[in-house]
Amino acid sequence: MNITKDIKYIGVKDLSIDLFEGLYKVKSGIFYNSYVITDEKVAVMDTVEARFFDEWSNNLKEALGDRTPDYLIVQHMEPDHSANILKFTQLYPEAKVVASAKAFAMCKNFFGTDFAEKQIVVGEGDTLNLGNHNLTFITAPMVHWPEVILTYDSFDKVLFSADAFGKFGTDDNEDWLDEARRYYIGIVGKYGAQVSALLKKAAGLEISKICSLHGPVLSDNLGYYIEKYATWAGYTPEKDGVLIAYTSIYGNTKNAARYLYDKLTEKGIEAKIYDLARTDMYEAVADAFKYSKTVFATTTYNADIFPYMREFIAKLTERNFSNRTVALIENGSWAAMAAKIMRQKLEACKNITFAENQVTVMSAMSDDNKLKLDALAEELSK
Numbered sequence: 001m002n003i004t005k006d007i008k009y010i011g012v013k014d015l016s017i018d019l020f021e022g023l024y025k026v027k028s029g030i031f032y033n034s035y036v037i038t039d040e041k042v043a044v045m046d047t048v049e050a051r052f053f054d055e056w057s058n059n060l061k062e063a064l065g066d067r068t069p070d071y072l073i074v075q076h077m078e079p080d081h082s083a084n085i086l087k088f089t090q091l092y093p094e095a096k097v098v099a100s101a102k103a104f105a106m107c108k109n110f111f112g113t114d115f116a117e118k119q120i121v122v123g124e125g126d127t128l129n130l131g132n133h134n135l136t137f138i139t140a141p142m143v144h145w146p147e148v149i150l151t152y153d154s155f156d157k158v159l160f161s162a163d164a165f166g167k168f169g170t171d172d173n174e175d176w177l178d179e180a181r182r183y184y185i186g187i188v189g190k191y192g193a194q195v196s197a198l199l200k201k202a203a204g205l206e207i208s209k210i211c212s213l214h215g216p217v218l219s220d221n222l223g224y225y226i227e228k229y230a231t232w233a234g235y236t237p238e239k240d241g242v243l244i245a246y247t248s249i250y251g252n253t254k255n256a257a258r259y260l261y262d263k264l265t266e267k268g269i270e271a272k273i274y275d276l277a278r279t280d281m282y283e284a285v286a287d288a289f290k291y292s293k294t295v296f297a298t299t300t301y302n303a304d305i306f307p308y309m310r311e312f313i314a315k316l317t318e319r320n321f322s323n324r325t326v327a328l329i330e331n332g333s334w335a336a337m338a339a340k341i342m343r344q345k346l347e348a349c350k351n352i353t354f355a356e357n358q359v360t361v362m363s364a365m366s367d368d369n370k371l372k373l374d375a376l377a378e379e380l381s382k
């Protein structure tokens with residue numbers, strides 16, 4: 001597949017994977033993207049996951065025709081892209097490997113060699129000329145690992161963006177946004193400051209296409225994707241709305257959560273509700289970063305909070321959850337302490353506003369609880 005006259009796609013589609021990074025459910029697999037730029041010199045952009053060497057190297061051979069690669073540019077050392085570097089160097093022994101110093105240090109760990117005879121070490125602003133195509137490297141530490149570089153081709157105005165702007169899934173008809181958000185928040189969400197710094201550097205570039213290492217090549221309305229990344233990186237709510245995340249043992253906390261959900265939707269408020277024990281936790285995490293308000297509803301359990309809620313809040317706080325309004329619903333048949341514990345955990349986050357109406361269910365929802373939930377719905381609808 002041609003991306004431009006000189007840039008060809010040689011990536012692969014992984015439909016057999018169940019959990020990306022052993023953690024994130026993927027409903028329709030994932031792409032490991034790779035590209036070839038053919039000019040006076042030939043550059044290959046990254047490899048693919050280990051299991052796909054044969055398919056990828058065949059794609060590469062087909063794209064090369066009678067040429068051989070002069071360079072393998074390694075933008076990111078996570079094995080979904082780097083696993084076949086050693087095999088590539090065995091297949092094309094004359095090719096140089098272009099990467100950051102940190103990437104070569106990682107090569108030594110992964111492959112037992114840092115390719116000393118073939119190394120071209122690049123850093124911020126360094127260039128590599130292929131003929132017409134002049135490549136400029138942009139360092140992007142922690143987007144997603146410390147060694148990451150992005151590559152800008154000023155001839156075709158293509159930004160090779162490493163993991164940035166990627167998404168889960170291989171369905172061409174699926175909208176980019178939801179699975180790109182779940183991917184971003186899950187994988188890079190903690191590193192908003194570094195993503196913001198990268199976006200500042202990229203702002204000066206004229207870009208006609210973004211070639212990520214996952215998901216589709218982006219070529220229309222690029223401002224839309226960049227604006228979404230700026231929103232997520234700044235921990236700014238993307239949408240006014242309420243996420244309700246609950247755990248429930250015998251259904252009583254669920255009743256309270258659903259009662260609130262119904263009251264909110266009756267008022268025309270956009271709301272989503274998740275049973276944390278029975279959902280993809282990372283969908284709920286992504287939606288907590290999407291919406292402006294989150295309601296946490298859980299039971300007291302072993303003098304703590306229910307395990308799935310503990311896990312959910314930990315996933316939020318480790319990703320710098322901030323700039324949100326939160327509300328607390330607790331349930332406890334004798335010494336209810338879930339709200340106090342949740343509050344302590346969330347107080348550690350930046351710029352969190354707690355709703356005035358906090359609800360304590362004592363075993364089952366009472367009429368008094370309903371009045372309090374009505375008041376909470378009113379408060380959250382403002």
Ligand code: FEO
Pocket residue numbers: 076078080081144145163213214
């Ligand atoms: Fe797609 Fe961070 O690797």
